[in-house]
Amino acid sequence: MAELNKHILRVGLLLGLFAIVATTLVAFTEENTRDQIQENQRQALLDGINALIPHEQYDNAILTDTVTLPATKNLGTETPTRVFRARSKGDPVAAVFTVVAPNGYSGKIKMLVGIYHNGTLAGVRVINHKETPGLGDKIDEKRSDWILQFEGLSLDKPISAKWKVKKDGGEFDQFTGATITPRAVVGAVKQSLEYFRAHRDALFAVTEDKK
Known part of the structure; x- marks a missing residue:
């Protein structure tokens, strides 16, 4: 029974660690791509405007x-x-x-x-x-x-x-x-x-x- 509890604890710790790492990676990726996405959107809008009103x-x-x-x-x-x-x-x-x-x-x-x-x-x-x-x-x-x-x-x-x-x-x-x-x-x-x-x-x- 003790061994089973230890195994469950290890699995739980591993899952928790995995969740922390995954969350950190998602947050890091989002933080590093947010500015680029916003810049791409800004440039697409400017291109659309310039198609109508040449710069x-x-x-x-x-x-x-x-x-x-x-x-x-x-x-x-x-x-x-x-x-x-x-x-x-x-x-x-x-x-x-x-x-x-x-x-x-x-x-x-x-x-x-x-x-x-x-x-x-x-x-x-x-x-x-x-x-x-x-x-x-x-x-x-x-x-x-x-x-x-x-x-x-x-x-x-x-x-x-x-x-x-x-x-x-x-x-x-x-x-x-x-x-x-x-x-x-x-x-x-x-x-x-x-x-x-x-x-x-x-x-x-x-x-x-x-x-």
């Missing part, structure tokens, strides 16, 4: 020159999001929004929308979606160049009534077999332009506390 067009620290918006119906957001503001020599250049089209065929479509200070679109990029492969996923730049057509457009080009897919009497192509997805994106981009026009001056005037 030659602004000279400020765009990732920290931000204003936080609450959940905003016109942008389709349900949680606070940051607007990134590009400036050159202190003058406003453009704003980059996170926008959500809530009515995609397979769910929400998350996008970055860049808008120049004059109300012209710098561009649009889809950053997250669940649309059908081979059909709705053509909104992804990696799948087709459809999303690139927004560059240079505005609420006046085309006129407001034409901000629809062609099936609805507008100017934007739908996809064969997939009208819902492009319709959702076009509608969300238009709403982004409308929001920007209504709030432009306030967006660039607000200064957030960076502490």
